[in-house]
Amino acid sequence: MEKPSVKCALLATMIAKHKWGTPITEEDLLSLSAIGNDYPVAREVYADLRSEPYITHRGNRGIELDKSNFDKLADVLYHECRWEAWEIETRLKHYEGIKDHDWR
DSSP states (O other): HHHHHHHHHHHHHHHHHOTTTTTOOHHHHOOOOHOOTHHHHHHHHHHTTSTTTTEOOOGGGGGEOGGGGGGHHHHHHHHHSSHHHHHHHOTTTOOOTGOOOOOO
């Protein structure tokens, strides 16, 4: 269960620090996230995130959230990270399909 919690910590930081058109590097993301001393797992999770549909990989510049796939990100936050629907709605401000999202 470590990987999902590290993944959720990285995603929470990405959402909190998200600025359109501004990717976050691996080092910056890991230093800002609540991952404790679990850097090896966090580096592996960061590498895995690069291929997720809700992430855009910008090469050496880092990764950023892809707002066109916020529905997939919302599902991960709800099912894997155990966020409540209201929290997702509050924090994913640019997710225009939230009112129609099916949380099952």
